[in-house]
Amino acid sequence: MSESKKSPTSGENGEDTGKTQEPGQEKQAKRAKAKINLNRLEMPKQSPEVRRHNFDEVATGYTYEMAMEEARRCIQCKKRNCQAGCPVGIDIPDFIKQLQENDVEGASQVLKRKTSLPGICGRVCPQELQCEKACTLNKKGAPIAIGRLERYIADWERIEGTSSMPEIAPATGKKVAVVGTGPSGLTVAADLAVWGHQVTMFEALHVAGGVLMYGIPEFRLPKEVVQREVAYVKSLGVEIHLDTVIGINYSLDELLNGPYDAVYLATGAGLPMFLGVPGENLNMVYSANELLTRTNLMKGYLHPQYATPIKIGKRVAVIGGGNVAMDSARCSVRLGAREVNVIYRRTRAEMPARLEEVENAEEEGIHFHFLCAPIAFISDGRSNVAAMELIRMQLGEPDASGRRRPVPIPGSEYIMEIDTVAVSLGTSPNPLIASTTPDLETSRRGTVVVDELGKTSKARVWAGGDIVSGGATVISAMGEGRLAAVAMHRYLTE
Numbered sequence: 001m002s003e004s005k006k007s008p009t010s011g012e013n014g015e016d017t018g019k020t021q022e023p024g025q026e027k028q029a030k031r032a033k034a035k036i037n038l039n040r041l042e043m044p045k046q047s048p049e050v051r052r053h054n055f056d057e058v059a060t061g062y063t064y065e066m067a068m069e070e071a072r073r074c075i076q077c078k079k080r081n082c083q084a085g086c087p088v089g090i091d092i093p094d095f096i097k098q099l100q101e102n103d104v105e106g107a108s109q110v111l112k113r114k115t116s117l118p119g120i121c122g123r124v125c126p127q128e129l130q131c132e133k134a135c136t137l138n139k140k141g142a143p144i145a146i147g148r149l150e151r152y153i154a155d156w157e158r159i160e161g162t163s164s165m166p167e168i169a170p171a172t173g174k175k176v177a178v179v180g181t182g183p184s185g186l187t188v189a190a191d192l193a194v195w196g197h198q199v200t201m202f203e204a205l206h207v208a209g210g211v212l213m214y215g216i217p218e219f220r221l222p223k224e225v226v227q228r229e230v231a232y233v234k235s236l237g238v239e240i241h242l243d244t245v246i247g248i249n250y251s252l253d254e255l256l257n258g259p260y261d262a263v264y265l266a267t268g269a270g271l272p273m274f275l276g277v278p279g280e281n282l283n284m285v286y287s288a289n290e291l292l293t294r295t296n297l298m299k300g301y302l303h304p305q306y307a308t309p310i311k312i313g314k315r316v317a318v319i320g321g322g323n324v325a326m327d328s329a330r331c332s333v334r335l336g337a338r339e340v341n342v343i344y345r346r347t348r349a350e351m352p353a354r355l356e357e358v359e360n361a362e363e364e365g366i367h368f369h370f371l372c373a374p375i376a377f378i379s380d381g382r383s384n385v386a387a388m389e390l391i392r393m394q395l396g397e398p399d400a401s402g403r404r405r406p407v408p409i410p411g412s413e414y415i416m417e418i419d420t421v422a423v424s425l426g427t428s429p430n431p432l433i434a435s436t437t438p439d440l441e442t443s444r445r446g447t448v449v450v451d452e453l454g455k456t457s458k459a460r461v462w463a464g465g466d467i468v469s470g471g472a473t474v475i476s477a478m479g480e481g482r483l484a485a486v487a488m489h490r491y492l493t494e
Helices: 024-034 064-072 092-100 104-112 118-124 136-140 146-160 183-194 223-235 252-257 288-295 323-334 355-363 474-493
Strands: 175-179 198-202 239-241 262-265 285-287 315-319 339-344 367-370 372-379 385-398 404-408 414-417 420-423 461-463
Touching: 064 092, 064 146, 092 104, 092 146, 104 118, 104 146, 118 146, 118 223, 118 474, 146 223, 175 183, 175 252, 183 198, 183 223, 183 474, 223 239, 252 262, 262 474, 285 288, 288 323, 288 420, 315 323, 315 372, 323 339, 323 355, 323 420, 339 372, 355 367, 385 420, 461 474
Parallel strands: 175 198, 175 262, 198 239, 262 461, 285 420, 315 339, 315 420, 339 367
Antiparallel strands: 372 385, 385 404, 385 414
16 A cells, blocks of 8 residues: 555544544644644543532532643634623633643633632532533534633642732722622622722621532632632722621611722622412521521531531432522432432423532432422421421523423322422522612612623712523622622722
8 A cells, every 4th residue: 555545643531643644634634633633631520429428519620631631622712702701801822832831830821800709609609501602613523721720820829828918009098988898799809909999898707708618619620729829809909898788787878988989799699489378487497598508607517516516308309400400409318318319390401500419410310300389388396397388380482581481280299208408499699789879779679780791870889790681590699799890899999
């Protein structure tokens, strides 16, 4: 066989290495194809059998070698679709390019230009619906693992004990109050501090971090990671006052009439919604918020080392299909439940939870019941929940969310025995600030009304995150914070 007629040489992954000698454009095309590696690297994680019994982080993260290998898959597109897909506009190709050159510190510096929370975003943001969805290689089903690389860089900094610091602008003499220390508040505080403003944050709880601390379990987002990124924001010159409730300790008007030139509201949405069905006030019917706050913020998972006991029965039902429902179900497994059931009124395809979290829950033995909804909780005669009555559903026409509306099927009621319930139907903002600020416009749902840049109806006040959306993702809250920070900076300087 002549040299020009030999079969193509294959690499380790069965890809064309481009060594076949073929003329002209066909040869160049094959060489270009050989450079595209579609073998996306999965991230190592604890086995289901082991992780069911601990609150350690499930995903253990990339090694250095894995991170470099995954970064090399990036083809550095001229059109930055991935960056356009990021709500905070992280320079994704640039930080990956630094990794391709084995410069992790340089990659961190690029990240810190647009985000102060890379360790958090790399873990809990739905990259599959944002930057990775927009990745060119997603057309082949193998997008770059952008979130995993972001997490690797943040973890490398933490392990190395270093921190990339941006250049701080000269002091402007302007003072800003940020109410709430969740992802939106931390983003605004960091941006405004870098631009030279004096920022003070007010947190109602005894620890900073907001929903990142009370709402997301240790096995998904270690508290050490959150506190390191809070410490980074403080290192920019931001002051944080804990145990301070705006609406009680100070009113919004007192902040504005005092030393502050502008205020950003980022108090989240911690008020749980309920079903409104008979028996919902029985013992052992939790809101998901209470269950997760006791478990996470109050260290219930470390009882008796921490004095926060959480009573979990043997048969648990979690009502809802979002990430909070998945967190509640997976916490219940780790807290000793023998059987955990997720009750969702639509099908698996409509579940708002991340696919990764649903798959993790299934691996951990959690049962899913679709197209059904509770219509009553039944007592054991001693005011404890002992069972629930469910009705089967079918999907009708799409509702305002674009998902098909679940419709009850008459006569399809049935009973399921359970002894613990966690209701996870969403949340709304605490009405405290709105009730003490008459000229702050709110919606029917209690959310604060803002314009496209986060400006409220009240002069010198902006808002963002769950207090505006009613409950969304960490990265969308950060994106709203970034837009508001730009608008606030413009107001303060112009």
